[in-house]
Amino acid sequence: MRVRVNAASPFARKVRIVARETGLAERIEEIETTVSPIAPNKELAGANPLVKIPALLLDDGTTLYDSRVICEYLDAAAGGRLFSQGEARWPALRLQALCDGILDAAVLTRYEVAVRPEASRWNEWIAGQRLKIDGGLSALDEAQPGFGASFGIGQIGAACVLGYLDFRFPEIDWRARHPRLKDWFAQVLARPSVRDTTPRA
Ligand SMILES: N[C@@H](CCC(=O)N[C@@H](CS)C(=O)NCC(=O)O)C(=O)O
Incomplete structure (x- = not known):
C-alpha cells in the first residue's frame, strides 16, 4: 500500500x-x-x-x-482495535468528529493567514474559526477524564489537534486553559507513533 x-x-x-x-x-x-x-x-x-x-x-x-x-x-x-465496537463506538466516533472539526477550523485559518494575500485577509472569518477551535478544545478537555489509558481513534485525533496547534498556532497557548489536556498530552508524547510523526514544515 x-x-x-x-x-x-x-x-x-x-x-x-x-x-x-x-x-x-x-x-x-x-x-x-x-x-x-x-x-x-x-x-x-x-x-x-x-x-x-x-x-x-x-x-x-x-x-x-x-x-x-x-x-x-x-x-x-489489522484486526480492529482502535475503533470501539457496540455502544462505545458512538462516543469514539464523536470524539474523532470533534477533533476533525477543530482541525478543519485550524487548517482553514492557516490557509487564510499563510495563503491568502494579507491585503484581503478576513479577520472576522478568522475570529469565527477561532471560536470553533476554542469551543472544540473546551469539549475535548471535558472529554479527557473519560480517555482512561486508551489510545483509540478519538485520542489519536486529540493528539493530532494538540500537536498541530503547537506547530502552527503556539500563540493559542491551549495548555494555560486546559491543564488536564496538558498532562495527558505530555504522556502521549512518549508514544513512538506520536514521536515519530511530530509535525514539521
Ligand atoms: N476531511 C479531510 C481533510 C483533509 C485536508 O484538509 N487535508 C489538507 C492538508 S492538512 C489538504 O490536503 N488541503 C489541500 C486543499 O485544501 O486543497 C480528511 O479528514 O482527510
Missing part, C-alpha cells in the same frame, strides 16, 4: 499514527505530497478528486480517502 501524506498535515498524521499503532507501517509506503488549495496537485487528483491528503492507494488500484475512511480501513485490516 502507498499513502499520500506530508509531514505538516494533521489529517495525514492521523493515518500515520494509525499505521504505526496497528503495526502496518512497514507495509505502507509514505509518499511526501505537496498540497495547496490554490495550486491543486495534479498527481494527487488521480488518487483523490478533492485533491487533499491523506489518500491511500491500495495494491489493486483502489484509492481511499479521507482520513476517517483510511484510518478505519487500516484498523480493520
Whole structure:
C-alpha cells in the first residue's frame, strides 16, 4: 500500500499514527505530497478528486480517502482495535468528529493567514474559526477524564489537534486553559507513533 501524506498535515498524521499503532507501517509506503488549495496537485487528483491528503492507494488500484475512511480501513485490516465496537463506538466516533472539526477550523485559518494575500485577509472569518477551535478544545478537555489509558481513534485525533496547534498556532497557548489536556498530552508524547510523526514544515 502507498499513502499520500506530508509531514505538516494533521489529517495525514492521523493515518500515520494509525499505521504505526496497528503495526502496518512497514507495509505502507509514505509518499511526501505537496498540497495547496490554490495550486491543486495534479498527481494527487488521480488518487483523490478533492485533491487533499491523506489518500491511500491500495495494491489493486483502489484509492481511499479521507482520513476517517483510511484510518478505519487500516484498523480493520489489522484486526480492529482502535475503533470501539457496540455502544462505545458512538462516543469514539464523536470524539474523532470533534477533533476533525477543530482541525478543519485550524487548517482553514492557516490557509487564510499563510495563503491568502494579507491585503484581503478576513479577520472576522478568522475570529469565527477561532471560536470553533476554542469551543472544540473546551469539549475535548471535558472529554479527557473519560480517555482512561486508551489510545483509540478519538485520542489519536486529540493528539493530532494538540500537536498541530503547537506547530502552527503556539500563540493559542491551549495548555494555560486546559491543564488536564496538558498532562495527558505530555504522556502521549512518549508514544513512538506520536514521536515519530511530530509535525514539521
Ligand atoms: N476531511 C479531510 C481533510 C483533509 C485536508 O484538509 N487535508 C489538507 C492538508 S492538512 C489538504 O490536503 N488541503 C489541500 C486543499 O485544501 O486543497 C480528511 O479528514 O482527510
